[in-house]
């Protein structure tokens with residue numbers, strides 16, 4: 001096998017395929033599929049992934065690859081195949097599919113440099129060149145371009161005076177530490193110790209240590225354990241008793257933390273019934289997807305833990321996905337507490353180096369479990385026994401950039417290869433998953449009761465319109481305020497939740513709660529402050545913002561929104577004695593601050609935890625007995641067909657923070673639309689009723705799970721160009737669709753201009769279009785030239801979650 005097929009790192013459509021390269025003799029046997037290599041490509045040297053090896057090629061004059069970047073493959077065969085699948089299902093480039101599966105540290109960074117050619121003599125070159133190089137033989141490309149013109153450089157390069165050099169470098173160095181080990185056997189060590197003069201006590205102490213230790217010891221550790229200085233060790237090294245070496249260490253982000261070991265709990269009946277089919281599936285190597293629908297506080301995590309335990313007993317591995325915001329130390333502790341060092345953790349809070357280290361532990365099979373956010377689904381395990389996705393309804397499992405994959409789909413794809421089960425867990429399953437469970441595509445496992453039969457907290461819905469009518473203009477209803485005061489007296493804790501998404505963007509009447517909706521789409525219009533217009537982002541309808549409420553004629557109609565800071569100020573005015581911890585993007589941007597604030601709250605250093613989405617889930621604190629939702633509706637009016645679903649999920653999750661242990665919990669939800677079914681049913685905490693209601697709405701409006709959707713977004717600096725391309729694409733796609741499918745567009749995107757580029761879109765709704773991806777790909781190929789040279793951008797999102 002002396003030919004390698006290589007996908008090179010040039011994200012462009014005509015290059016999106018493997019190219020054949022010759023493997024130089026000295027590298028035959030070294031180069032393997034899944035390795036990264038440096039190859040010549042045109043005048044450049046770039047990075048590529050080896051996708052396969054072969055004996056013959058259809059091409060005659062093959063270039064030779066230059067060198068490998070890895071000594072072992074970074075992608076195994078399963079992941080290489082998964083890359084092909086990603087390419088087909090999300091319509092991304094092969095290179096993007098491979099890149100997304102490896103840790104960011106491995107993503108090559110090219111440095112482009114301008115170099116004097118070896119034959120050139122600087123003194124004889126034109127003055128301009130001399131001034132660029134300024135007595136050095138290489139300068140950075142940016143610098144050279146700044147000092148000169150491209151055409152001039154081109155001319156000089158043609159004459160052979162200068163050349164371009166590409167330097168590819170890995171971003172991260174492995175972390176190394178000095179370690180000390182013994183060169184002698186135990187007998188020899190004893191002998192040396194006897195022979196040392198009586199007064200060299202410290203050297204004897206060190207030898208003693210190595211008489212009882214077999215492995216190398218980190219220098220720092222040795223010094224502090226024995227209370228000796230480096231000179232003592234150096235002395236022994238000189239005597240050839242000890243030696244020094246470098247060991248690779250992992251940057252363990254949880255290094256200084258001790259995890260108390262936990263034992264499996266005796267399961268409740270619900271848990272027992274849910275885990276049985278999962279264990280059977282593990283036992284029989286069956287590929288099945290389970291939907292574990294368990295109310296908040298029903299003990300889903302224990303089911304995960306004991307399923308993983310079984311997998312580990314069978315010598316296999318487990319992936320656990322958790323949404324980024326609930327990947328808290330509390331969460332990590334639960335897994336590390338049960339499985340200790342067998343657990344690697346991957347989340348965005350880690351430095352690039354830390355992520356790389358965790359990834360390598362997986363690759364070297366030094367760990368058996370990974371707990372991580374979305375991208376951990378690509379963990380390079382080779383013998384998966386289970387994949388668990390907690391809070392499966394979370395939209396953050398969908399990646400919004402290329403490749404636009406959904407972790408749930410990837411999980412199922414991987415589970416097929418590994419013949420293992422997938423467990424999707426949630427207290428508020430996504431409509432899509434629950435519908436699949438209803439149809440029997442997924443197996444439904446239900447845990448309808450809380451631990452120890454604790455009841456779900458009582459929820460009271462407060463109509464803020466009435467508060468206003470009764471003269472209360474504050475952001476706290478009288479009921480909520482009373483209950484807060486009560487908890488402050490009892491020294492119990494309070495969570496106040498402010499939904500910040502959708503800030504200021506819709507128009508609402510404060511007297512009657514009326515929100516201005518689109519005529520055609522049943523979705524709220526978005527307010528544009530600059531021209532006082534309200535617009536529909538689905539169909540393009542627009543109208544002027546009303547001065548009076550069309551419903552009740554009140555003048556109190558305006559765009560809506562409040563910030564956490566404002567709430568904090570108001571709290572300090574009306575309840576100066578209350579200690580408040582505010583958690584939002586501003587207070588948690590520093591590394592570790594998220595954790596610190598939660599710890600403070602858990603230790604009882606504050607009475608009220610005030611925050612946005614990031615406090616909605618995962619918290620399991622015994623002393624929280626009151627949850628207040630300040631404005632339940634802000635998300636309801638986002639231009640998104642999933643807004644009711646998201647509202648219901650969020651309200652249910654937040655409510656679930658109260659009364660999880662001995663103390664009973666209460667929830668107050670403040671709203672301007674108490675009659676909306678997602679608010680009402682969140683109050684009743686009735687998922688099934690909500691599901692039934694929402695399915696009707698989706699069916700009427702032809703949205704998922706009844707229809708699939710795909711979104712094409714076109715952008716260009718010129719408005720007319722964006723429109724005309726979108727028009728052509730829409731017509732083309734429409735001609736390829738069956739009669740039952742719907743193509744909505746062209747219409748301006750919800751965000752019609754970004755960075756001075758105009759954006760237009762076309763939304764496709766369909767039930768069955770097996771050829772759609774092919775047509776979309778063909779359309780992209782067709783515009784390839786304009787995409788490269790004409791500044792056109794076309795993005796295709798198959799199954800989009802954000803329709804902006």
Ligand SMILES: Nc1ncnc2c1ncn2[C@@H]1O[C@H](COP(=O)(O)OP(=O)(O)OP(=O)(O)O)[C@@H](O)[C@H]1O
Nearest residue numbers: 265266267268296297298299300301302427451656
């Ligand atoms: N079998 C058991 N016996 C005793 N306590 C248990 C058992 N299973 C779980 N618990 C405890 O019950 C509490 C709630 O469990 P857990 O947090 O796993 O619920 P959950 O279903 O994940 O809830 P949420 O969806 O709200 O995160 C935890 O404190 C957990 O330690």
Ligand SMILES: [Zn+2]
Nearest residue numbers: 509512549552
């Ligand atoms: Zn009104």
Ligand SMILES: [Zn+2]
Nearest residue numbers: 518521536539
């Ligand atoms: Zn509309």
